[in-house]
Amino acid sequence: MSLNQRFPLGDAIEVDKLVEELRAEPVGGRLRVGDPRVVEFLTKFARKLLAPATARRFPELASLGFFLRKGEIAKALSTLETSGDALRFPRGLVFHVPPANVDTIFVYSWALSALAGNHNVVRVSSRSAGAAETVLEALNAALSEVDADTAAAITATQRMVTYDRSDAISGALSVAADLRVIWGGDASVAALRKYPLAPHARDLTFPDRSSFAVASVRGWQNASEAERRGAAEGFYNDSYWFDQAACSSPRAVFWVGEEDGAREAGQEFRKLLAEVLATKQHVTEPAMAVQKRVSAYGAAVDGLVSGIEFQGNGIATLELADPAVLPREWLGAGTFANARVDTLSDLVPIVLRKDQTVGQFGFTKEELTEFVTELAGRGVDRVVPFGSALTFSAIWDGYDLLTEFSRLVTVQA
Amino acid sequence: MSVFTLSQAEREKSLLPQLAELTAHHRENSEGYERILSSLGIARDASFASIADLPWLPVRMFKTHDLRSIPESEIFKTLTSSGTTGAGASRIYLDKDAAGAQTKQLGATLQEVLGGERLPMLMVDTIGIIKNRRSFSARGAGVLGMANFGRKHTYVLDENDQPDVEAVKTFLATYGDKPFLIFGFTFMVWQYLYEVACEHELDLSNGILIHSGGWKKLIDRAVDNTEFRRRFKEDTGLTRIHNYYGMIEQIGTVFLEGPSGNSLYCPDFADVVIRNPETWEEQPVGEPGVIEVVSTLPRSYPGHVLLTEDLGVYNGIDDGDWPGKHFSVMGRLPKAEARGCSDTFQGAAA
Numbered sequence: 001m002s003l004n005q006r007f008p009l010g011d012a013i014e015v016d017k018l019v020e021e022l023r024a025e026p027v028g029g030r031l032r033v034g035d036p037r038v039v040e041f042l043t044k045f046a047r048k049l050l051a052p053a054t055a056r057r058f059p060e061l062a063s064l065g066f067f068l069r070k071g072e073i074a075k076a077l078s079t080l081e082t083s084g085d086a087l088r089f090p091r092g093l094v095f096h097v098p099p100a101n102v103d104t105i106f107v108y109s110w111a112l113s114a115l116a117g118n119h120n121v122v123r124v125s126s127r128s129a130g131a132a133e134t135v136l137e138a139l140n141a142a143l144s145e146v147d148a149d150t151a152a153a154i155t156a157t158q159r160m161v162t163y164d165r166s167d168a169i170s171g172a173l174s175v176a177a178d179l180r181v182i183w184g185g186d187a188s189v190a191a192l193r194k195y196p197l198a199p200h201a202r203d204l205t206f207p208d209r210s211s212f213a214v215a216s217v218r219g220w221q222n223a224s225e226a227e228r229r230g231a232a233e234g235f236y237n238d239s240y241w242f243d244q245a246a247c248s249s250p251r252a253v254f255w256v257g258e259e260d261g262a263r264e265a266g267q268e269f270r271k272l273l274a275e276v277l278a279t280k281q282h283v284t285e286p287a288m289a290v291q292k293r294v295s296a297y298g299a300a301v302d303g304l305v306s307g308i309e310f311q312g313n314g315i316a317t318l319e320l321a322d323p324a325v326l327p328r329e330w331l332g333a334g335t336f337a338n339a340r341v342d343t344l345s346d347l348v349p350i351v352l353r354k355d356q357t358v359g360q361f362g363f364t365k366e367e368l369t370e371f372v373t374e375l376a377g378r379g380v381d382r383v384v385p386f387g388s389a390l391t392f393s394a395i396w397d398g399y400d401l402l403t404e405f406s407r408l409v410t411v412q413a
Numbered sequence: 414m415s416v417f418t419l420s421q422a423e424r425e426k427s428l429l430p431q432l433a434e435l436t437a438h439h440r441e442n443s444e445g446y447e448r449i450l451s452s453l454g455i456a457r458d459a460s461f462a463s464i465a466d467l468p469w470l471p472v473r474m475f476k477t478h479d480l481r482s483i484p485e486s487e488i489f490k491t492l493t494s495s496g497t498t499g500a501g502a503s504r505i506y507l508d509k510d511a512a513g514a515q516t517k518q519l520g521a522t523l524q525e526v527l528g529g530e531r532l533p534m535l536m537v538d539t540i541g542i543i544k545n546r547r548s549f550s551a552r553g554a555g556v557l558g559m560a561n562f563g564r565k566h567t568y569v570l571d572e573n574d575q576p577d578v579e580a581v582k583t584f585l586a587t588y589g590d591k592p593f594l595i596f597g598f599t600f601m602v603w604q605y606l607y608e609v610a611c612e613h614e615l616d617l618s619n620g621i622l623i624h625s626g627g628w629k630k631l632i633d634r635a636v637d638n639t640e641f642r643r644r645f646k647e648d649t650g651l652t653r654i655h656n657y658y659g660m661i662e663q664i665g666t667v668f669l670e671g672p673s674g675n676s677l678y679c680p681d682f683a684d685v686v687i688r689n690p691e692t693w694e695e696q697p698v699g700e701p702g703v704i705e706v707v708s709t710l711p712r713s714y715p716g717h718v719l720l721t722e723d724l725g726v727y728n729g730i731d732d733g734d735w736p737g738k739h740f741s742v743m744g745r746l747p748k749a750e751a752r753g754c755s756d757t758f759q760g761a762a763a
């Protein structure tokens with residue numbers, strides 16, 4: 001049972017041999033935190049993703065390319081600067097298990113770990129298609145554009161592989177790793193946890209999450225026509241890009257403020273959203289339209305909703321009977337629970353540890369900070385404006401990833 | 414007493430008040446159904462101008478939720494089926510009256526093509542399918558339900574799912590010179606009965622075949638309904654062939670293929686609406702859409718107006734073998750898929 005090497009392209013390899021190769025010291029010396037060879041390679045790779053043809057075909061790759069530009073990388077690395085007695089080093093060998101169906105997560109996870117100076121093995125899903133294939137092509141192409149020593153160091157330390165389900169391989173990679181990174185939700189975490197780690201190693205897990213949106217009634221009333229339209233457009237990107245099934249896509253919208261204003265704002269917002277769908281020529285497949293009705297009617301049977309409204313097949317709005325009981329599961333692309341609360345504080349008791357992203361419109365930084373302070377770590381890892389829910393960042397699910405991917409050594413004379 | 418008599422105008426007139434009354438009855442007796450309709454803003458005293466205006470439920474609701482209009486104490490029979498769309502099995506609750514009504518109306522529907530008496534019956538299945546009476550598959554339920562309409566049952570397959578050619582030959586020698594009934598699922602009828610009949614040159618010309626279950630498994634053999642009928646006629650002499658369309662969620666209601674073939678008809682207590690999947694408006698003749706099935710039978714559960722997950726098309730209205738709308742089934746809606754963060758996508762993404 002061997003692994004296929006997708007990046008750098010190579011012959012099929014047995015797992016023991018792969019681990020042995022990854023453990024070896026590369027030409028030009030061990031990788032360091034912020035290693036210039038890694039930076040050089042990532043910069044070349046980013047340029048390929050930002051090429052107009054690629055960016056047009058896969059907008060999510062353009063975001064990725066943007067994230068890996070030289071300036072952005074420098075900014076991220078500056079957060080790792082240590083002072084006093086501490087020095088920062090890579091963790092060692094990192095085994096990444098990304099999700100099968102969000103094509104770009106594996107790159108973010110890998111790139112940050114490589115920047116921290118780790119040797120990495122990434123299990124790319126054999127089911128991956130489209131954007132993931134393009135990423136692998138770009139990685140391999142970038143390898144031939146950096147200088148020979150850099151290419152040799154990257155080839156020696158960074159591997160992306162595919163293999164069919166195999167206890168032997170997953171087991172060997174797990175026990176060899178200094179850090180294991182598991183994306184893809186509860187089921188993936190449970191599946192990988194079966195394989196023991198070395199005693200000093202640990203898991204960084206990304207379990208099932210859910211997200212919601214908040215909109216300030218006053219903020220909406222004070223917003224210009226263009227800002228309101230922008231909110232609808234941003235919300236469209238947040239929600240419809242991955243069929244509303246991404247962990248960061250909002251499943252519910254809470255209007256915060258007084259009743260009449262909330263009703264009017266909500267109606268206007270949905271009208272604008274419908275216009276965005278029309279402009280983007282968004283298509284809801286018949287099966288998806290039926291799925292949305294099954295979910296919506298089901299929520300009614302369960303007593304969760306007091307009203308259901310369809311704007312064509314694209315937008316289904318479920319008026320919650322009680323804001324405190326919101327559906328967190330996926331209900332079909334473009335299905336939003338809707339509720340009103342008086343203040344952000346009213347949402348505090350509703351929040352669960354599972355809640356990840358709060359998309360917001362119309363609040364001040366002070367209001368949001370106060371809300372998060374009041375949450376006191378109950379849940380919610382990030383608050384972002386409408387339109388940024390799917391934007392990946394180096395701080396994710398409450399982890400500062402570069403910090404997680406590195407370790408500190410202290411020296412006292 | 415035929416149940417294929419009502420023109421479309423007569424059908425509207427006869428069924429609409431009954432269906433409106435059923436809608437009110439289910440609102441009164443099924444809390445879940447009432448919650449759906451009131452969430453949609455349909456008033457308790459709403460009136461409906463036509464059958465197509467009645468609110469429909471997606472058939473999959475019966476897989477995800479228990480919906481019934483009878484108290485638990487009156488449940489006489491619970492039917493379960495696992496469909497092809499996953500999401501578990503449908504659960505359909507019948508009380509004594511409903512169980513009686515569905516058998517009676519299925520009988521009345523089939524009588525149109527079988528005549529009044531029970532005929533000797535060839536089952537294109539294995540007796541094993543109904544051996545375990547405690548739990549049987551949808552196929553077993555179909556076989557058992559149909560068995561009532563025949564006598565002297567002979568099974569075409571033995572216990573090992575192998576064609577029992579001797580049994581079939583004996584059956585034909587005994588009963589083959591008068592009308593006899595054949596029942597089975599479409600792909601099994603093709604795979605076992607047609608192929609065995611060809612190989613052994615059996616004469617099925619006195620047979621009346623009732624079959625159902627879709628064409629998916631026959632597509633790779635390039636057999637559609639027309640081809641199915643033609644080959645049976647040419648190679649076995651069988652010409653009285655009636656496909657039917659029905660589902661456990663509307664048990665007792667079957668849409669039956671007319672004598673000239675290639676079109677399904679509604680019995681007098683049922684109707685069909687083909688809907689445009691974009692606007693959900695009714696489609697004109699010749700325009701494909703999603704099939705909605707309508708029947709006055711479901712009284713113990715709110716299944717009188719159901720949107721299926723099948724695509725179909727009206728072939729005509731009041732211009733076929735029997736009065737009313739007649740239509741064809743064109744296949745299933747593809748499954749709704751979503752991309753998400755979860756590796757194993759089960760309706761709740763990470």
